């Protein structure tokens with residue numbers, strides 16, 4: 349087990365090992381309630397301060413804190429000797445510290461410290477403080493190092509100062525700040541050693557000349573004494589006036605309008621991004637051994653999820669069949685693996701005011717280990733993610749016509765194939781396996797974060813386990829059972 353690692357940083361706070369005496373009781377109550385807290389359902393048994401940096405002059409503390417939990421980290425076995433990896437997950441926190449909190453910051457209060465060096469101070473979520481948010485942008489405008497934090501910029505980036513910050517209200521896996529409707533800074537909450545694909549892939553795509561993905565303008569990493577740097581945040585252009593595909597689909601559904609033209613365009617956008625990713629990063633062939641690995645992992649995830657979510661258990665044998673089919677696939681049916689988005693759904697697609705679709709959030713499924721998220725995979729994995737998303741939308745609107753999702757799924761696949769992607773209908777077994785794997789992931793995601801939504805992926809679980817192999821692409825989804 350790694351010990352507490354406190355890095356000497358630019359400010360005096362970082363050298364004070366008693367900082368946790370002030371913060372521990374406050375964080376114990378506050379951290380598990382955050383949407384982005386990955387270890388829901390298991391008590392926090394303690395904290396380890398991985399790094400602390402005082403961002404002056406605002407009284408803003410940047411912390412990397414490991415939350416120790418019974419059962420270990422949400423993301424699996426930690427790397428040996430890595431201070432950011434340990435028996436629990438490591439989170440990025442920005443804490444404001446003031447003697448008293450002005451009324452406008454009252455909703456951001458985490459608590460009043462009673463012990464240690466911060467005793468008597470109000471501790472609050474720094475991202476809600478415009479002064480602190482402005483300070484972060486200033487740091488990103490000036491490349492360099494402060495303590496363990498390194499700020500970098502894309503070549504030629506000219507980020508103006510003085511942009512007014514606002515916190516994005518969305519319930520997210522991370523936290524985002526918008527600056528003057530010009531830039532958006534995503535602060536990654538659960539951080540792990542290694543390059544985050546949400547920085548890596550948009551940088552690669554920008555170099556490839558792909559305009560479907562906002563190009564990173566600046567970013568921040570933490571360099572600890574050992575292990576790879578951790579990606580902490582990415583600043584990219586904000587697509588002002590854009591609407592995300594999930595909101596647009598729900599609005600269209602509520603009005604009884606057709607969404608197939610948009611679904612087709614989304615298929616085209618996905619194929620373009622896949623082509624650019626294939627050109628920017630190497631493709632690898634998927635022989636029988638790799639297929640075994642993929643199928644084994646899917647079966648294991650199903651079993652693990654059924655342990656956590658008992659309502660999944662009756663479906664395990666039938667769903668396992670969908671994964672077993674993968675092992676038998678001829679090489680030609682599975683094709684190549686390449687870098688993919690990894691968590692593609694309607695909410696990750698933004699429709700700009702001129703009607704073009706952009707794709708964001710290449711982080712992959714946040715609960716999976718980074719090594720897995722950065723691995724080459726069949727492009728059909730992303731296609732399957734979008735197919736699930738049309739199901740989700742149809743299940744969420746009681747007035748949805750039964751054929752709505754089926755028509756969107758068909759149009760999406762047609763757009764994907766027309767724009768140069770492989771025809772999903774010709775990869776039915778692969779799509780079915782990835783759709784099943786995604787639905788299993790969603791069962792766990794909803795059980796942990798939005799239990800009211802569990803009926804949505806469970807409807808897919810029933811459909812997928814009942815369906816015979818073949819033609820999984822165009823199928824009418826069941827309506828969402830009302831909770």
Ligand SMILES: Nc1ncnc2c1ncn2[C@@H]1O[C@H](COP(=O)(O)OP(=O)(O)O)[C@@H](O)[C@H]1O
Nearest residue numbers: 520521522523524532562585586587695708709
């Ligand atoms: N470049 C952008 N332009 C406009 N809005 C954006 C942009 N990037 C993200 N967003 C908004 O921020 C939300 C969260 O971003 P996302 O990268 O998906 O974060 P998370 O990983 O927390 O889900 C998106 O749903 C979208 O509404």
Ligand SMILES: O=P(O)(O)O[C@H]1O[C@H](CO)[C@@H](O[C@H]2O[C@H](CO)[C@@H](O)[C@H](O)[C@H]2O)[C@H](O)[C@H]1O
Nearest residue numbers: 520521691693694695713714736737740790793
């Ligand atoms: O966008 P995130 O990276 O935070 O992704 C996570 O949260 C998503 C929900 O916000 C979740 O997506 C699921 O719900 C969507 C509707 O809200 C639906 O469109 C998706 O198809 C469905 O998977 C995603 O799985 C999760 O990783």
